[in-house]
Amino acid sequence: EHGAIISFDPNLRPPLWSDLNEAREQMKAGCALCDFLKIEDEELKFMTGKETIEEGVKELQDNYKIKMILVTSGPKGAQVYCNGHHVYKDAFLNRNTCDTTGAGDTFCGVCLSYLCDTPFQEFDEEKLADMLVHANAAASIVTTRIGALKSMPTMEEVDQYIETFKQP
Structure with missing residues (x-):
């Protein structure tokens, strides 16, 4: 009612639900309210019943008014759908990965940070690609650290990390 951006990350954890149909319905309820959705590819499949990311996203777009849909696929990268654009970016794979706790939350946090500076429209x-690169890089950094609370990198660290992956 007051113009606040509502974000939603279903973060489905099946063992925490006694009824997965109820979990699906709650995920749909969240989608009905949000402007920004970050969803993992398997969660998208679970919620929509669609086999491909493209079909799942179309299902969401046809049924909800979500302004930005981010689909993460762990080491397979991430994609975003916004304003009729579709952008995919590879993950930053790192040999030093030791703990994936917090990677999705870090990814989501970077994207929300971009939303603080740039209106959806x-x-x-180009802006979506830049956001995905930074979100993927930040998530990769987090996987090289133990735990979630103190593992979030600064944007300066993220920029330096991205530079190390650029080709000479």
């Missing part, structure tokens, strides 16, 4: 393919 101003996201074009």
Whole structure:
């Protein structure tokens, strides 16, 4: 009612639900309220019943008014759908990965940070690609650290990390 951006990350954990149909319904309820959705590819499949990411996202777009849909696929990268644009970026794979706790939350946090600086309607393919690169890099950094609370990198660390992956 007051113009706040509502974000939603279903973060499905099946052992925590006595009824997975209820979990699905709660996920749908969250989608009905949010502007920004971060969802893992398997959660998308579970919620929509669709086999591919493209079909699942279309199902969401046809049924909800979500302005930005981010689909993460762990080491297979991430993609975003916003303003009629679709952008995919590879993950930053790191040999030093030791704990994936917090990677999805870090990814989501970087994307939300971008939303603090840029209104939805101003996201074009370039801005979406930049956001995904930074979110993927930050998530990769987190996987090289133990735990979640003190593992979040600064944006300066993320920028330096991205530079190390650039080709000479």
